[in-house]
Amino acid sequence: MKKLHLLLLVSILFGVVTCQTQKVLVPTASRQIDASQVAGYHDEVSMTIAWLPYQDQKLVQSSANSWKVVKSDSGKTGKIPVILIRYPDSGDTIWLDMNTKNEVLGKLIKHTLMTQEPITHPLENYLQTNSCTKCHPKDVEVDFNR
Numbered sequence: 001m002k003k004l005h006l007l008l009l010v011s012i013l014f015g016v017v018t019c020q021t022q023k024v025l026v027p028t029a030s031r032q033i034d035a036s037q038v039a040g041y042h043d044e045v046s047m048t049i050a051w052l053p054y055q056d057q058k059l060v061q062s063s064a065n066s067w068k069v070v071k072s073d074s075g076k077t078g079k080i081p082v083i084l085i086r087y088p089d090s091g092d093t094i095w096l097d098m099n100t101k102n103e104v105l106g107k108l109i110k111h112t113l114m115t116q117e118p119i120t121h122p123l124e125n126y127l128q129t130n131s132c133t134k135c136h137p138k139d140v141e142v143d144f145n146r
Contacts (some may be wrong), residue, residue, distance in 0.1 A: 043116050046086040047109075050095075051079040085112070085119060092118040 056072035083096040083105075096105070096119075107127055112119050117130045 042113060043089045045112055046088060048084050049081050050084040051081055053079050087118050094119045
């Protein structure tokens with residue numbers, strides 16, 4: 001019985017010793033922030049969901065080189081959600097489709113908040129021309145290519 005207890009104890013010790021993970025300390029930089037001493041704010045941006053009514057339509061050819069949009073035979077109607085972004089200080093607004101990719105939507109929101117420039121279509125041009133380098137403090141180093 002003593003041998004069994006000793007064998008069990010040795011097995012447990014072996015397991016504890018071999019299963020320990022090595023902790024690697026990596027030096028990290030950190031900032032201490034005092035939220036009570038805000039230096040300033042950017043202009044407000046408001047976002048909400050709006051429900052727009054729709055009615056199915058179709059494209060029909062009216063002559064050799066002419067097309068027009070008419071009511072669809074299905075008569076289907078409903079409501080679709082869209083993202084409404086408003087800039088209260090300027091009165092600008094923009095509608096964004098719900099199928100806007102999350103990554104693109106995140107970049108648009110970040111760009112408009114940081115640059116204080118209203119989002120415009122085409123979205124690709126907006127993201128290229130409204131860089132954070134326009135208003136970023138020169139004394140704060142940031143890799144904008146990330």
